[in-house]
Amino acid sequence: MSKQIYFDHAATTSVLPEVREAMQPYLTEKYGNMSTAYELGEEARSAVSHAREVIAHCIDARPEEIFFTSGGSESDNWAIKSIAGEYKSEGKHIITSAIEHHAVLNSCAYLEQLGYEVTYLEVDEKGLVSMEELEQAITPETTLITVMYGNNEIGTIEPVHEIGRIARYRKIPFHTDAVQAVGQIPISVRREPIDLMSASAHKFHGPKGVGFLYVHEGVKIPSFIHGGAQEKGKRAGTENVPGIVGMAEALRIAVLQMKRNRAREIRLRNYFMDRLLREFEQVRINGHPYQRLPGNINISFGGVDATSLLTLLQEDGICASAGSACSTGQTRISHVIEAIRVPDEYAVGTIRFTLGRENTRQEVDQTIRSLKKNLTILREDEAI
Template identity: 65%
Template sequence: MQNMSCKIYMDHAATTEMLPQVRKAMEPYLMEEYGNASTSYEMGRRTREALEGAREQIAMLIKAKPEEIFFTSGGSESDNWVIKNVAAEKKEKGKHVITSKIEHHAVLRSCEYLEKLGYELTYLDVDAYGVIDLAQLREVLREDTTLVSVMTGNNEIGTIEPLDAVASMLRGTGTLFHTDAVQAIGQIPLSMNQLPVDYLSASAHKFHGPKGVGFLFVRKDRDLPSYIHGGSQENGKRAGTENVAGIVGMAKALEIAVEEMQVVRPRIVRLRNYFVERVLREIPQGRLNGHPHKRLPGNVNFSFEGIDATSLLVLLEEDGICASAGSACNTGQTRISHVIEAIHVPKNYAPGSVRFTMGRETDRRQVDAVIASLKKNIGLLRGE
């Protein structure tokens, strides 16, 4: 049941509501089945079986092997683990890392950290749709490039990146390939039999699972230095007592997302296209950000000329609509998102960038209500 202060929730890229089936799967491990999975007595063995069962289930759902799945606290930890530690492990080969200008801050801040340690970072440009510059990647790729990190789908503008083309370019170079798939997993089909990456980050709360839990896919025989030292959990790579309830919930949430994808995804795409078509037709001086077709199913990002996104979001919330901005308020000044800057949205449009992300419960009635609110409130802000 949605929060009554947010009658229409259009911010599924930020987080999603945990499904009742997920909560039910978690409940035994929050109460009576509270044993430590590292202990040898029966209570501990039962939680260990649940933990490994979840690992096997997640592996099956993404066509991976159980030993390739490592549990983390979420996407940010998974990103940090790969970028900082794999780069450190490979520093004898070289200290050059490549990423894109539109990555999530978990990737960008990790890369900035590497720069402080003396690593050389190259940040790839993107085109007006947010697609990385493959020609530039070819030019900057070097013998001492140890890691390339490019997200699967952008969290702000929804653009899906050409990972196959990146992998093809890296083949035979010895350069490792990481993707932040936090926004994509559970939204679009992802098979590790086909997706040519070495590392993949995921977070449960983006696909109706619990917060504070995620996983890192590490292709077999790829380097993965330990991230948290201590006990022998996660094959000695990440110490600490496991969040068994969260892990079980994540596996259940991913199971539901994958099973329902063939029905849910086309419906959301139709709804997204309807939303985009109406807004661009009915609201003057509006533009869609991101690729028109190669984008995540529920992502819609608009920029409106002469509008401040923060003011628009306040008015939308008064109408019971929760969305987010492509710009953030910082000490009274409107700061344009690094993604909006990277795709060169015109200066008179950029401050009015707003993101709407739809989910499994979004329907046409809600979209119509959002459009009506946008038309009314943009008119108010423009003094029309």
């Protein structure tokens, strides 16, 4: 197998050397539990306090508005279930979109079992929610709007500012799953009317198993995990000090280098997309043409199966992912691809390339050659 080419940064990213270095002392000599009173505990408390300040600065928040979690899924669950419970006396209606991550969709489905009503906004063929449909969906019973910042499959960036403006005017809490956006595009929770926001460290070159939930000052949110007094009594459990330190360092670097890295990824993405559209037949790019996450390319190839194509790409050392999931030997089209109404003959051939800071034009060229070879093989087999 040739040298590995990693084009799946939306799934996870490598931990930067600087991040590993920042974490190392808190895995070894500074291993204290921050709930203890002696010096080891104070070192841990100081490190977590500093990390909270760094993360808050990176998203233009206040340190007291940052709550540490185990990642994006926990943050989504906490925001949605807790807000729903806190405001249920005012109403039990939630608005979300049809293309959310399953951490959001399954949280909403759980609440439906408890008697809540959920409106799932449709999106257009570019993956955007309609502000008109959002306003029409709001009722006197609506107590939460949750719409993601950037879609994990097709990369479309939603009109978060407009959604938040509507929510704030109607005095409805607004949550956004920003797992794919934090560290990738500039975000200011002061300039944008966001009440709650989820993030996960391993999407921006931090460690796995740690994330945060931003909660705007004044938003009432109850405890999600009960036990000790950690996170101001809102989220019990011994703090993951090395992970929190690593997340803060990773986000600091991501924001510091964002302008350069973002411009570079967009140039490389556009080069990749241009070659795909010019040199291949039966292809379509999914998602918004320019209002999309920097490194995202979601493409559907007509007449092929994504699982088979990904297997052949893997044999050539290329890591990508499917826009569809394999279930009991059958290709199942993802809910996002269904929602944007990709024709069936293309939908089953949907794959996602997500570029990162280390990818090169040479890797794109090599991937183009691999695609040409393997698409020919698959289409010839299909024709037999």
